[in-house]
Amino acid sequence: MEVLQHLASGFGVALSPTNLLIAAMGCFIGTIVGLLPGLGPINGVAILMPLAFAMKLPPEASLILLAAVYIGCEYGGRISSILLNVPGDAGAIMTALDGYPMARNGQGGVALSISAWSSFVGSFIATAGIVLFAPLLARWALSFGPAEYFALMCFAFACIAGLMGASPVKAALAAIIGLSMSCVGLDSNSGVYRFTGGDVHLSDGIQFVVVVIGVFSISELLLMLEQHLSNSGMITQTGRMMFNLKEMTDTWWGTVRSSVVGFAVGVLPGAGATIASAMTYSMEKSLTDKDGTFGKGDIRGVAAPEAANNSAATGSFVPMLTLGVPGSGTTAVMVGALSLYNITPGPALFTQQPDLVWGLIASLFVANVILLLLNIPLVGVFTKVLKVPNWLLVPAIVAVSSVGVYAVHATTFDLVLMSGLGFVAYLLRKQGIPMAPLILGFVLGDMMEQNLRRALSISNGDASILVGSPITVGLWVAAALMLIVSLSLRMWGRKPSTPAAL
Helix, strand or coil: CHHHHHHHHHHHHHCCHHHHHHHHHHHHHHHHHHHCCCCHHHHHHHHHHHHHHHCCCCHHHHHHHHHHHHHHHHHHHHHHHHHHCCCCCHHHHHHHHHHHHHHHCCCHHHHHHHHHHHHHHHHHHHHHHHHHHHHHHHHHHHCCCHHHHHHHHHHHHHHHHHHCCCCHHHHHHHHHHHHHHHCCEECCCCCCEECCCCCHHHCCCCCHHHHHHHHHHHHHHHHHHHHHHCCCCCCCCCCCCCCCHHHHHHHHHHHHHHHHHHHHHHHCCCCHHHHHHHHHHHHHHHHHCCCCCCCCCCCHHHHHHHHHHHHHHHHCHHHHHHHCCCCCHHHHHHHHHHHHCCCCCCCCHHHHCHHHHHHHHHHHHHHHHHHHHHHCCCHHHHHHHHHCCHHHHHHHHHHHHHHHHHHHHCCHHHHHHHHHHHHHHHHHHHCCCCCHHHHHHHHHHHHHHHHHHHHHHHCCCCHHHHHCCHHHHHHHHHHHHHHHHHHHHHHHHCCCCCCCCC
């Protein structure tokens, strides 16, 4: 009952005319920033943080603005992912696997609308989870040390087995390439430069923006140009823009399952939406893909990762508010925003600043409703992108992508590297090598290495620490089961070879 009273007072803060207007502005700005390749929620929040402080907004209004931008970016990241096969951020990578084929099949509007609905459900469930279970989940998150995180990363890689399709060797090769790319740069432990070839531009490693833009955007543009020259593969949009009741029913339980899993992963500091979306996509594929339609434009493959990445993004507020530990890079920036107001997040925040905490939690509910009401009517506007001729669309995407990459280090080397990676990715895709395992390998590789090193450092090199707790054992068993189930289903589903085929 006390929780409901606090939440009611929070809605009083969030629904004030000023804060309601601020939330609406943040939702709109976040959606626009999210759909631009390479920017993502961290950049959106970082850009607006000094602006919010300069406007002398009270702390609760400033936090509501940044939270609305964060959630809006998670919504917006799906737009370019579905329509152009260019993920707005890492969490939207899995959405492209079925979202873009749906767009190519003339169902871009359906994919956008179901993704907006799934995003709403995922974030709503996660916000309800914050209200009901925040203290309990915070204690659970504290039980995760480096060994547990390493086991979690291995479990995420095991989930890639569900993305292998008909060619596990090609998917494994892509994951290895991604892992190798994550090793480039300065070794933070020894100070040794690894795989830089003596080039100072690679001393900080290869930036995520450069990789995702090159691998997805540039390679997709090359494929678009190839199709344009052969007058094939042009994308059109059918008349229907909204999902129907049957599609909503088909995706409902997958959306709920993915929301719960995404929230649990999001609560873990540093785990993030990328792991959540990969795990839930693989989970739904294993549970529901009886006809082998995932990856070919299955609406369930759009709903599940979208629910998961929005749920994980919302779940990352739990460690920030209850422990003072940022749950993601974006919430780390928000902790910096609180420091500008001399406010320290943590357990005492609930008693010392109840209006701030519960106003923020209530604003997450409000922002989700605003985003749903904003995104559903704009589906028709977003799909207009499909009607833009290639001679205009391709240069526009190149320009936006180049600006996003150049803004990272303001060096032309990143543009050259982006182009080179794009051409290599184009050749790999022509050979049927999937890009999702490559990106996941790149994103998770550094986290995996750092947590392994920390775990071995704590145990003085004793590898038994990796199986030294019930959580690690459970994760290793789950990873093994995921591999066994995925490989078994692939072997049982394979038709026996005929003599002619031999």
